[in-house]
Amino acid sequence: MKHTKQILGLALMSFALTTMYGCEPKAKKTTVAPVMAQALNVPEKDKPKNNTVKIALLLDTSNSMDGLINQAKSQLWDIVNKFTHAKCGNEQRPELQIALYQYGNDNLSSNEGYIQQVLNFSGDLDEISEKLFSLTTNGGEEFCGEVIHTSLKQLDWGNNPDNLKMIFIAGNEPFNQGKLNYKDAVTNAKEKDIVVNTIFCGNYEQGINTEWKNGATLTGGEYIAIDHNRKVVHIDTPYDDVIIQLNSKLNQTYISYGAMGSAKMEKQRVQDDNAYELEEAVAVKRAVSKSSRLYNNKQWDLVDASKDESFNISEIKKEELPKELKEKSETEIKAYIEEKKSDRAKIQAEIQELNAKREKFIAEQQQEGEKGELENAMLEAIKKQAAKKDYKWEE
Structure with a gap:
């Protein structure tokens, strides 16, 4: 699992993409009878937040994935910093929750399919950072369908149709490995209004041939192929x-x-x-x-x-x-x-x-291309999809 500049950046993109499930442009009118309305009069501070983005990151931590993990550690803050400018059409500020799984690591239990929940959904940025820095790589078997299924089963995705829910899975082995058919897993995700986005660390065509693109397409998600050897360019500034x-x-x-x-x-x-x-x-x-x-x-x-x-x-x-x-x-x-x-x-x-x-x-x-093709494509997709769902970005 490789470049997380994209993986976390991807998460951001998916947030925009999934706006299709959640941002309410206008407050809903209620036609409930006065008596019932009074009974349901919940104090504002106790009402659940409608606009919550839930992102599950499923990272391959097998042998060659050190580059991906380092990118994830770095790009977490880019996602947060972009996301903080998001606003719904009804002026609400969305909340962000991130969950983290690792898979394909020999240090994990074979009985669990070499899969581990590292972090349940959390908005605690220090905790998310701590868990990312705890990841190490080791050889193993990578079962994409099973890790998607496990995240759907273990995480509390909620039933609120206004919430934006997405999975980002990154890896470089065939998407169809393992006993659990990935098509069943992503079909289950779609039924739960969860979009699956796939990041293949390698050649674009190879990712298509090994089912990574199909894994995303079945839920309306994005397929992206990245060069895991490409180094992220950081520009020092006077500030x-x-x-x-x-x-x-x-x-x-x-x-x-x-x-x-x-x-x-x-x-x-x-x-x-x-x-x-x-x-x-x-x-x-x-x-x-x-x-x-x-x-x-x-x-x-x-x-x-x-x-x-x-x-x-x-x-x-x-x-x-x-x-x-x-x-x-x-x-x-x-x-x-x-x-x-x-x-x-x-x-x-x-x-x-x-x-x-x-x-x-x-x-x-910044020179042309320093951001990387993936990041440019991702940001364009974010704004395009966000506009459809009435999200605004205050830059």
Whole structure:
């Protein structure tokens, strides 16, 4: 499994493609009788979000797939950063959830078809990053039909017709290997309104001849062939170092609480380090993601938690607070949270402003073809399909 510049980028594309299942241009009118309407009057904060994009990444981690895995680690942040600009016709901002599977690795159980769920659907970007960095490659048997079937069976795709649901599977062995017929698996996916997109790591015609294209076509998905040896071109900009410095300041605005607070804060730091070790440009893109609406840590950070209408600081036990707040009064704690919230908003705004200049610089410096044919085709498909489903992209 190879280039993830495309795989994750692909995910983005699929998000746009699947807009066909979910973005409601106008609020639906209700004709329910007044009494029933009153009975169904659910508080706004308790209503489920209609516009949720669910993406399952099925990555081949057999021997020659190191390039693919590295691309996935890098391109996660590109997808998030593009996705944060998405808006539905009814002005709602879609939520993003990603699940991760690995397959075709000898270290996995043969009884499970050399398949493992690495991550259930999650919107926790630090957790998604951590799981991607945990992947290693080893030889094995690659059963595409079985891993698709397993993801359909194990994941909670939900029954909401407004949700956008898609699978991205990447590999380089014949798509029809294994006892489970891939046609049955993708037919099941289509019945659940899930689009299967396939990424073949190799020659375009070879992918067609080994059923990869058919695997996508049967659900209306996209088939793409990529050159796994093609190196992603990152362009350094004058804004990179400043954004990375701002990221360090951004981390200082987090106030951990609860049983998992300190561990989650440490995970945040580790994933910053992982991105930087991969490449400085990746660390920059991660910092940009952390300044977006999709990076929300209300489960362990008091600043994000305080943005919820239901948040009540008096319900937080003293022992769940960080050391610096344990002896403070409720009024002092609220003031401290507001101070950090204000600091964070300013830092995030500055990162976004610098990133706009960074993207302009990259666009001016980038040579024709440096993005790669796949990425160009993908972005064109995203905007074309998104327009049909009334998605808008604020650039």
